[in-house]
Amino acid sequence: MPQASESVRLSLRLLSTGRLIEREVDALMRARFNSTIARFDFLAALDRHGALTLGEVSQYLLVSNGNITQLRTRLSEEALIETEQDPDDRRIQRVRLTRQGESVFKQMAKAHAACVDALLRDLSQADKNALSRLLDAARASLRRKVTKGATA
Template structure:
């Protein structure tokens, strides 16, 4: 047991949970900032663009802009700007929805699928590098514990 954990056990559980939350938040922000920089340097891209492309890669048939915004938990305006740039670069296309002249789907183009596959492989490598000190058993425990938190709230 580390010295930090010994001191932690002397505190009420509510304080321990608060400290846990702060550590999770610091770690998440640290890794997210590293990923932002790696995407910027390696692909001249941003994390929001990566997230949009990832969602479209998982939904190859395409998504309406409102669905994309909802899935990513961001405003339609934010997604529209990203999609406009991805369309200009040839990574995404807009497709009319049959039977609804006002609705369009957005989906990755073949060029977008190829680019995202390249980005996703690097993203996985970067995450693996940042979390290399966590072994397989610990990974399973972390996933189980964090899943409990989400299940409790929903």
């Protein structure tokens, strides 16, 4: 069973490392933009993919539709996103960045990148590349397992 305990230790390291980065980025978003990392992620999904349904945003961010609905309300109130009806199916609504949302997101993205660069500054470029390759392989493995329904 040593392999299982190594896997558990690895998963805990991944989680704690991710949480440390997330905590620092969230603190930055709160301090500089009076926002949160969740709101940044929502805007990033729209920046990356264009107009999306709330279900699509939920899938990209791996969060519940309820969380997305609350974020949508706040971001709409701040005029960072707007809702439009799908031209092919009027029953479908999509959200997209407004011009103001694009501008704010660009500022947030620049600050986000600088924060993460500072956090990972002690890693060499070779280490970053190797870590990226390993994480990509781990993610691909997880997706194959999840797709097959074998999460145990």
